[in-house]
Amino acid sequence: MDAKRKFNGPSNGQAKRPRNPDDDEEMDFESELAAFENSEDMDQTLLLGDGPENQQTSERWSRPAPPKLDPAKDSLEFQQLDVENYQGQPLPGMPGAQLGPVPVVRMFGVTMDGNSVCCHVHGFCPYFYIEAPKKFEERHCEKLQQALDQKVIADIRNNKDNVQEAVLMVELVEKLNIHGYNGDKKQRYIKISVTLPRFVAAASRLLKKEVIMAEIDFQDCRAFENNIDFDIRFMVDTSVVGCNWIELPKGEWRLRSSHSKPLPESRCQIEVDVAFDKFISHEPEGEWAKVAPFRILSFDIECAGRKGIFPEAKMDPVIQIANMVIRQGEREPFIRNVFTLDECAPIIGSQVLCHDKETQLLDRWSAFVREVDPDILTGYNINNFDIPYLLNRAAHLKVKNFEYLGRIKNIRSVIKEQVIQSKQMGRRENQYVNFEGRVPFDLLFVLLRDYKLRSYTLNAVSYHFLQEQKEDVHHSIITDLQNGDEQTRRRLAMYCLKDAYLPLRLLEKLMAIVNYMEMARVTGVPLESLLTRGQQIKVMSQLLRKARTKGFIMPSYTSQGSDEQFEGATVIEPKRGYYADPISTLDFASLYPSIMMAHNLCYTTLVLGGTREKLREQENLQDDQVERTPANNYFVKSEVRRGLLPEILESLLAARKRAKNDLKVETDPFKRKVLDGRQLALKISANSVYGFTGAQVGKLPCLEISGSVTAYGRTMIEMTKNEVESHYTQANGYESNALVIYGDTDSVMVNFGVKTLERSMELGREAAELVSSKFVHPIKLEFEKVYYPYLLINKKRYAGLYFTRPETYDKMDCKGIETVRRDNSPLVANLMNTCLQKLLIERDPDGAVAYAKQVIADLLCNRIDISHLVITKELAKTDYAAKQAHVELAAKMKKRDPGTAPKLGDRVPYVICAAAKNTPAYQKAEDPLYVLENSVPIDATYYLEQQLAKPLLRIFEPILGEKAESILLKGEHTRTRTVVTSKVGGLAGFMTKKTSCLGCKSLMPKGYEQACLCPHCEPRMSELYQKEVGAKRELEVSFSRLWTECQRCQGSLHEEVICSNRDCPIFYMRQKVRMDLDTQEKRVLRFGPADW
Amino acid sequence: MAQRRETNYENLSAQFRLKAHDYQKQFCHLYAHRLAEMTRLLSPLAQEKWGRQEPIKKLCELRGEQDVHCILIGTIYKHQAHKPSILRDISEENQLAPQPPRQNYSEPEDKVVLEDELQRVRLQGELLQSQLMATGVVCAVLGGTDSEGFFNVEDMLYYESGPQKPLKAKNSSRLLVLVSGLDQLQAHTFADALNLFQYWLAGSFGNGKEAGSMVRLIVAGNSVRASAVAHVPTLQVARTQANANDTVQAVTQLDKWFAAWARSLPVDILPGAYDPANFMLPQQPFHKCMFPEAAKLSSFQAVTNPYSCRLDETLVLGTAGQNVSDLLRSTSLSSALEALRCTLKWGHVAPTAPDTLACYPYIDSDPFILRECPHVYFAGNCDSFETDLHESSSGQRTRLVCVPSFSRTQSVAVVDLETLACRQVNFSVESD
Structure with missing residues (x-):
């Protein structure tokens, strides 16, 4: 339950991604406007052109031929994937405005037979509401319409579209304001329908600022629903949800063809027109839960960069583009190919398309995309790299028609900059490219949104999820491979193909597309908006749908960005320690949603401050019909009015229950995936409803609701504690007095004082039932797991072995313990992990202490592999205010070798090296490879004190108590230190090496300079020789295992390993072992050859 | 006495x-040398066994075409899911309950690949007996390519020593x-x-x-x-020798x-x-x-x-x-x-x-x-x-x-x- 932790600012999942400016990120208004203006202008001038016809070159590439359709006799069903609108001309016979430009909604989708569909939906008009002034009556409507129409038209800056009609209709309607309970009597509102979406903003602004009608003043009238995207408005009003099935009944639609009017505008196989009130939008249930076989294109490009410079589209050619196309639901891609520049040796199983000229390569690829006609475009970081690079490169080379990659023939794909300013991420620039009808689904965005990882490189990600390393060719080598022969280019192509294939495998493994599609269906928003926008639009979409059916409308809220705080969730003060007995954990199932349901918390049930008296008089609202929350807010009970949010939550949770039940009986693996994706989407959605009410920069924050929710949560945790502790006592006949040792947000940890898992589970179940019975339905306390043993470190920091059944544990569960933080070295995570395993799984606290001491000793004696010490930071910019270690290092490396030095955007790995006292930390960073090659000494003290000390003490203090620090950090094991002598810097140049005895390390006496042992050690020769050989033996084991692993990973036995994947955990190891083995070999050789 | x-x-x-x-050298040279020498030794044997009309081809000469019938000489690589891997051993995710080393990791799903100097091809065919095959073996195979990118093995030949x-x-x-x-x-x-x-x-x-x-x-x-000496988990590069x-x-x-x-x-x-x-x-x-x-x-x-x-x-x-x-x-x-x-x-x-x-x-x-x-x-x-x-x-x-x-x-x-x-x-x- 991520959402519930947030009270200020955006919630967790939303932090790291590009977003539309109108969402929950903070953005200054000016840039918001600028962005708006910008895209309007572009629509007109840059986007339109004269696109090429589709070519059909290959049966394999093209979609199956569409069936012959007769609109009078046939119905047409398709799954829509993209909904958007454009400004078009009215089509005779269709509803809506008949004059001048009108908005037309375009839906793109695929039929079950795999044919692509473009459907123009006509006649839907944008509208909004304002409060009706007292004097306003039915008869004023027409006058207002005319007056406002003139004002709006006059307001248009240069009316190049020749707009003749702006305000279409003004009606007086009766609606309820969603915000606050005011009885069931409807209020009067004016509904204003306009011709184009942009007139909504204009009309409401003019109503506020100017005098429209002399006799009636609208300036104080609050506007309602004037901040809703036109696409969402359309989907809400026509019950279309993301990725659902649309049916065009026979006789109600028109087919476009080469001799129809209007002519087809798209590259889709079937193009149709329909009125907005004539199509059927199917709920994604039962038969209509199916998924069409849509096409996913994953691609990756390679550029031949120059040494030391990140590829620039104006300078560096695109040399390869690898493509994989898969049909949703199938296991393997049915198109695998690579477009190469210059001859490339064939690759079995993939088509190699060689080109002499780069312009030809780009031209053919663009035609390939149009022919394959993918519904979804994916890849790794395509949004910010591959796609913009291709477009810029093609523009630079003046490749004709390259930029027509979307489904509308005459619309170019154009790069737009999106700037997002957020508290957490700082200023971020993202690029967005339009592909009318194709959904860009960048895997990187999915990962940034849904997963918290140490590193987001494709290497690290595929290692994390697929346990596979990926060969990484350093960009400085790519150009060399391209300039080689057809075999070296083949090698590059293999690499490129793999980079195109991995995103597909990851999408499959993470079930990303299925899950996102289900999320779109559940929340009702288009697929693409899930990646480009935040949580709020999803709740908004659901709220609007619900409100519409009940006659509610939403006021527009302008964010004040207030910093008003309210109290967070409660934490029962932890009784820290290491618990060797089973600890039962009781959890509230979907706590915040169930609180909202149980106590009927909603906008529509809120009794606004100061209105209670009024309501008592006017609406006869009795005190027992109102509930006071622990946060001192009042809400009417559900018998007075059932809230919308509780209803939304109920249907979400009921749907989740259904999905989970279906999942239990479903056997088809693909359908299981859909159902599992759905239940997950439902859970996340239910939790985000609470977040919506708490988001102060959101569309409609309501702190009365979110504050009450957390307040209820706090009292419930307290109450649970009291109930459990007062019932489970020796006085009541139980083994011992139960003690709640910790409680947080939605869970309570109880020590029943019993020794067996079985008994603790029994008591846990019993207690959950007992306590649940004291709460309002549907709040339910569930017994979920037992931690045995349990290490409670602090608030939100604990670890335990997690049991759900007495036989075996499910996993080791760690919360808040240094395992994934990116600014730590892996040493910390690995040490913590092993110590916790020893504590919890092996139940061997002494062993854990011994291990920690051993690692510390190894660290001080320089025996730790350097890959464990590497810290990685992204080189985002070079002009940080404060000096930063990785920036200083990047500059240092550039001086050494500009070719391989990290560039802007690269991630810089470094280790902290020993330096003279008082050297600032940022000067102590060094390139791990340089450290290895020159035996630069590591600053072991830094790693011990800055990295290991705190987390180690945290987990060992509950066990060792006060003495932890002296035992771990100051014990005997810290006395021995190995000082490495650097080959560079300082005094290195002045040192001469004298031979010393391999046994006692003393300098060799005269006459023994060539021997291996001094006279004193000579009798122990056999022993000492065996020791040296033993050390060499271990190094040989490592050497063999490491280098054969790389040989396997690169997929070729006969070719040299050239991988430079620094994220790979063995990258530094394999380098180090070479050097160590050389050194060790020399030591062994001092004993003389083994000649007989 | x-x-x-x-x-x-x-x-x-x-x-x-x-x-x-x-130890600055990699293992590819050993494979390359093995393949070169074995190819020299196997080629005449293959010609003798299957006749001169069957051409001995390099994989890169197949150009991805289908239905080519020929002899290939290459090194076997057996892809095995459970082959011991140092990467898996040190993987963070697998630290919990480390897998005991398997006594035998041969499985029916193992894939047999033939690799020549430049390229690879998957082998299939009853004769192959992939479970009895090992990585690093150099052999000559007679057979043909198919549309799926497999090479169907009809006959095999080993060097059988000098x-x-x-x-x-x-x-x-x-x-x-x-x-x-x-x-x-x-x-x-x-x-x-x-x-x-x-x-x-x-x-x-x-x-x-x-x-x-x-x-x-x-x-x-x-x-x-x-x-073997019992292995103690550490974060060291190479374990120091036990006493x-x-x-x-x-x-x-x-x-x-x-x-x-x-x-x-x-x-x-x-x-x-x-x-x-x-x-x-x-x-x-x-x-x-x-x-x-x-x-x-x-x-x-x-x-x-x-x-x-x-x-x-x-x-x-x-x-x-x-x-x-x-x-x-x-x-x-x-x-x-x-x-x-x-x-x-x-x-x-x-x-x-x-x-x-x-x-x-x-x-x-x-x-x-x-x-x-x-x-x-x-x-x-x-x-x-x-x-x-x-x-x-x-x-x-x-x-x-x-x-x-x-x-x-x-x-x-x-x-x-x-x-x-x-x-x-x-x-x-x-x-x-």
Whole structure:
């Protein structure tokens, strides 16, 4: 339950991604406007052109031929994937405005037979509401319409579209304001329908600022629903949800063809027109839960960069583009190919398309995309790299028609900059490219949104999820491979193909597309908006749908960005320690949603401050019909009015229950995936409803609701504690007095004082039932797991072995313990992990202490592999205010070798090296490879004190108590230190090496300079020789295992390993072992050859 | 002391001695060299077997076309999901409940790939018997490509080792004694058997005549230790050696045994997988300083593993058994004898080196190719004694010997160098 932790600012999942400016990120208004203006202008001038016809070159590439359709006799069903609108001309016979430009909604989708569909939906008009002034009556409507129409038209800056009609209709309607309970009597509102979406903003602004009608003043009238995207408005009003099935009944639609009017505008196989009130939008249930076989294109490009410079589209050619196309639901891609520049040796199983000229390569690829006609475009970081690079490169080379990659023939794909300013991420620039009808689904965005990882490189990600390393060719080598022969280019192509294939495998493994599609269906928003926008639009979409059916409308809220705080969730003060007995954990199932349901918390049930008296008089609202929350807010009970949010939550949770039940009986693996994706989407959605009410920069924050929710949560945790502790006592006949040792947000940890898992589970179940019975339905306390043993470190920091059944544990569960933080070295995570395993799984606290001491000793004696010490930071910019270690290092490396030095955007790995006292930390960073090659000494003290000390003490203090620090950090094991002598810097140049005895390390006496042992050690020769050989033996084991692993990973036995994947955990190891083995070999050789 | 027969002895293990060490090199050179030499050896055989009309092609010449019928020569790579992987071992995610090393990781799903100098192709076909196949084997395959990118194998050909010198009859029994797995660290459990063995070697059992015909003793590895040292998890690059004191004592003890034996007949001692020697094949001889007593005798020598020598005409070749045990892990071969037979058929002592069997990164040779067919071919440290007289397709006969581990079986193998007859001699006290 991520959402519930947030009270200020955006919630967790939303932090790291590009977003539309109108969402929950903070953005200054000016840039918001600028962005708006910008895209309007572009629509007109840059986007339109004269696109090429589709070519059909290959049966394999093209979609199956569409069936012959007769609109009078046939119905047409398709799954829509993209909904958007454009400004078009009215089509005779269709509803809506008949004059001048009108908005037309375009839906793109695929039929079950795999044919692509473009459907123009006509006649839907944008509208909004304002409060009706007292004097306003039915008869004023027409006058207002005319007056406002003139004002709006006059307001248009240069009316190049020749707009003749702006305000279409003004009606007086009766609606309820969603915000606050005011009885069931409807209020009067004016509904204003306009011709184009942009007139909504204009009309409401003019109503506020100017005098429209002399006799009636609208300036104080609050506007309602004037901040809703036109696409969402359309989907809400026509019950279309993301990725659902649309049916065009026979006789109600028109087919476009080469001799129809209007002519087809798209590259889709079937193009149709329909009125907005004539199509059927199917709920994604039962038969209509199916998924069409849509096409996913994953691609990756390679550029031949120059040494030391990140590829620039104006300078560096695109040399390869690898493509994989898969049909949703199938296991393997049915198109695998690579477009190469210059001859490339064939690759079995993939088509190699060689080109002499780069312009030809780009031209053919663009035609390939149009022919394959993918519904979804994916890849790794395509949004910010591959796609913009291709477009810029093609523009630079003046490749004709390259930029027509979307489904509308005459619309170019154009790069737009999106700037997002957020508290957490700082200023971020993202690029967005339009592909009318194709959904860009960048895997990187999915990962940034849904997963918290140490590193987001494709290497690290595929290692994390697929346990596979990926060969990484350093960009400085790519150009060399391209300039080689057809075999070296083949090698590059293999690499490129793999980079195109991995995103597909990851999408499959993470079930990303299925899950996102289900999320779109559940929340009702288009697929693409899930990646480009935040949580709020999803709740908004659901709220609007619900409100519409009940006659509610939403006021527009302008964010004040207030910093008003309210109290967070409660934490029962932890009784820290290491618990060797089973600890039962009781959890509230979907706590915040169930609180909202149980106590009927909603906008529509809120009794606004100061209105209670009024309501008592006017609406006869009795005190027992109102509930006071622990946060001192009042809400009417559900018998007075059932809230919308509780209803939304109920249907979400009921749907989740259904999905989970279906999942239990479903056997088809693909359908299981859909159902599992759905239940997950439902859970996340239910939790985000609470977040919506708490988001102060959101569309409609309501702190009365979110504050009450957390307040209820706090009292419930307290109450649970009291109930459990007062019932489970020796006085009541139980083994011992139960003690709640910790409680947080939605869970309570109880020590029943019993020794067996079985008994603790029994008591846990019993207690959950007992306590649940004291709460309002549907709040339910569930017994979920037992931690045995349990290490409670602090608030939100604990670890335990997690049991759900007495036989075996499910996993080791760690919360808040240094395992994934990116600014730590892996040493910390690995040490913590092993110590916790020893504590919890092996139940061997002494062993854990011994291990920690051993690692510390190894660290001080320089025996730790350097890959464990590497810290990685992204080189985002070079002009940080404060000096930063990785920036200083990047500059240092550039001086050494500009070719391989990290560039802007690269991630810089470094280790902290020993330096003279008082050297600032940022000067102590060094390139791990340089450290290895020159035996630069590591600053072991830094790693011990800055990295290991705190987390180690945290987990060992509950066990060792006060003495932890002296035992771990100051014990005997810290006395021995190995000082490495650097080959560079300082005094290195002045040192001469004298031979010393391999046994006692003393300098060799005269006459023994060539021997291996001094006279004193000579009798122990056999022993000492065996020791040296033993050390060499271990190094040989490592050497063999490491280098054969790389040989396997690169997929070729006969070719040299050239991988430079620094994220790979063995990258530094394999380098180090070479050097160590050389050194060790020399030591062994001092004993003389083994000649007989 | 029995009177020993004289034999001409020639140590042919120079190829297994490392002259220089360079660990900056990678393993691709070894594969490349193996493939080049084997291609040279296999090409005429393939032409002879399948006729000249079948072209020998390189994979890059297939150009991704379908239905090409041809001969391919390449190195086998077996893709195995459970192959030991250092990456998996150190993976953070798998730290919980570390997988115990599997005794055997061969599975029906294993994929067999043929790789030539530049490219790879998946092989399929009944004849392939992928479960019996091993990475690193070089072979010629006859067959055709299909639309799925597979190469369908119709027939296969291995090198089966080089020519063999015929044995001349001498009419005098000369016996070679093979022993392995003396495991001195555990010797207290079979000290009596070891004593009996020594008496037997010396002919003190009234077996004077037999002892007189014993011309040589080969100790085929794991004399000091016969099992791996338990692994302690650490974050170190290479584990530091556990206290070596116990092995030092064992070595001193061994020195005494060897000195005693070498007084009655020539003794060659190979290092084994777990001995205090280097790890990569070929393992280098123990250093003289480890056996000060025995080293004084000219009849005692430490040799490489693998080890090859000629006794009169008889060519003897063998290992301490790593090649065989590695094959038993990665294939579903049923016994050590079958694994040993396979290496002979494949014409390569240790095909899985360097992939899963540690091996020095040679850059210009592959010393493990069987360029001459041995008469006696042995592998040490097997679970039990097994033997067979193998006849190659061209009629060359080789005595295969799985030398039993002495610590486990208290037995040794004896081979007649002329008739190639072979038997087991058991010294366990209970069975006596």
